[in-house]
Amino acid sequence: MGERFGNYQSEIYLSGYGGTPPAFTTDLTRLESSAERVLESGPFSYVAGGAGAGATMRANREAFERWGLVPRILTGATERDLTTSVLGETLPAPVVLAPVGAQSIVHPGAEPATARAAAGLGLPMVLSTASSTSIEEVAAASGAGPRWFQLYWPNDPDVCGSILVRARAAGYTVLVVTLDTWSLGWRPCDLDNGYLPFLRGEGTAVPFTDPVFRSRLDATPEEDPATAVLRWISMITGTDRDWDAVPFLREHWEGPIVLKGVQHVDDALRAADAGVDGIVVSNHGGRQVDGAVAALEVLPTIASAVGDRLDVLFDSGIRTGADVVKALALGAKAVLVGRPYVYGLAHGGEDGVRHVLRCLLADLDLTLALCGHRSAADAGRNSLVRR
Ligand SMILES: Cc1cc2nc3c(=O)[nH]c(=O)nc-3n(C[C@H](O)[C@H](O)[C@H](O)COP(=O)(O)O)c2cc1C
Numbered sequence: 001m002g003e004r005f006g007n008y009q010s011e012i013y014l015s016g017y018g019g020t021p022p023a024f025t026t027d028l029t030r031l032e033s034s035a036e037r038v039l040e041s042g043p044f045s046y047v048a049g050g051a052g053a054g055a056t057m058r059a060n061r062e063a064f065e066r067w068g069l070v071p072r073i074l075t076g077a078t079e080r081d082l083t084t085s086v087l088g089e090t091l092p093a094p095v096v097l098a099p100v101g102a103q104s105i106v107h108p109g110a111e112p113a114t115a116r117a118a119a120g121l122g123l124p125m126v127l128s129t130a131s132s133t134s135i136e137e138v139a140a141a142s143g144a145g146p147r148w149f150q151l152y153w154p155n156d157p158d159v160c161g162s163i164l165v166r167a168r169a170a171g172y173t174v175l176v177v178t179l180d181t182w183s184l185g186w187r188p189c190d191l192d193n194g195y196l197p198f199l200r201g202e203g204t205a206v207p208f209t210d211p212v213f214r215s216r217l218d219a220t221p222e223e224d225p226a227t228a229v230l231r232w233i234s235m236i237t238g239t240d241r242d243w244d245a246v247p248f249l250r251e252h253w254e255g256p257i258v259l260k261g262v263q264h265v266d267d268a269l270r271a272a273d274a275g276v277d278g279i280v281v282s283n284h285g286g287r288q289v290d291g292a293v294a295a296l297e298v299l300p301t302i303a304s305a306v307g308d309r310l311d312v313l314f315d316s317g318i319r320t321g322a323d324v325v326k327a328l329a330l331g332a333k334a335v336l337v338g339r340p341y342v343y344g345l346a347h348g349g350e351d352g353v354r355h356v357l358r359c360l361l362a363d364l365d366l367t368l369a370l371c372g373h374r375s376a377a378d379a380g381r382n383s384l385v386r387r
């Protein structure tokens, strides 16, 4: 029930009255500036930065501001149910933790800390191929929580197959294949800092613990990390596939498959024709093509075109409960949230991630309630006006 999430509000007021205010802000739009105070400049810029001059990153936020919610009264929204069915699973709310690689750059607790926070709330964490801890270690931290796995698709099919077998064996159910980052975008803030996590040995735990990847090397990653890193980078970047490659995924994954990074309606139609189970409408948080359209801007067209054939998920710019409601009203079944929980991790490890997620869920629950909606699916086009 949604009220469970909304309870975080009274919990915070009560502990604030008792002399213990929250450890850091409840305003998720302000997290970035407070994270800047707790992080070194390399990692901070890596997380906060985008491609080019940041135009797409800004466009993502501005797109939300162009829609206004139109609250309703007297709808009997006392009791809410935020439960959402997506990709054959029932989630407690339409919120998923986006895949974010190399989380050790912001906090030593890294992916296992995020996994524990997500599992405690019953939300799926999408584990990145660029994780700083192994698939098996993060799976153990997830306990009974839902587990989705994100693939950066190695061009060595045996290495790819081995990673997918490990993910299945570790209990990951949904496969999210990221297709907008087959090459890293032009990112001046990281270039100026000479900062790439991989080259610092962060975010390579998945290949380094993989027996097939290791068999491809003359020296182990422990003996010669630099060569191993370069070998791995050459496997996951520089190869753009075409639609003929998609059946490979089906052959190697039993379970729902989601293509992440869809921005053009024609690609959404191709995805539906290819028989995948879902897509994530996303521009990778503005980190890939600077000048790309805001992800929210293309969501309605894509959802109308394919929403009846596959599950449409959304990310890029979600910061508040209202943002979630807007994305749902424009056709998303669920949203992924990226940077905010990473800033939570930076502030306070597992507790920090939990705080951020509880803030977002409470804000979502209260926004739905006060807009007159009793469920996440209630929010539709007539709940919005274009400013
Ligand atoms: C630091 C960082 C690392 C990321 N790493 C990955 C990754 O490993 N795989 C992936 O598919 N997306 C990755 N993403 C993109 C996110 O999954 C997501 O698309 C994006 O962050 C959503 O935008 P938001 O940060 O505005 O919520 C990363 C994003 C950030 C900020």
Ligand SMILES: O=C(O)C(=O)c1ccccc1
Binding pocket: 100, 101, 102, 130, 181, 197, 198, 203, 284, 287
């Ligand atoms: O930075 C990113 O956006 C990303 O997707 C990534 C890629 C490799 C390692 C860590 C993150």
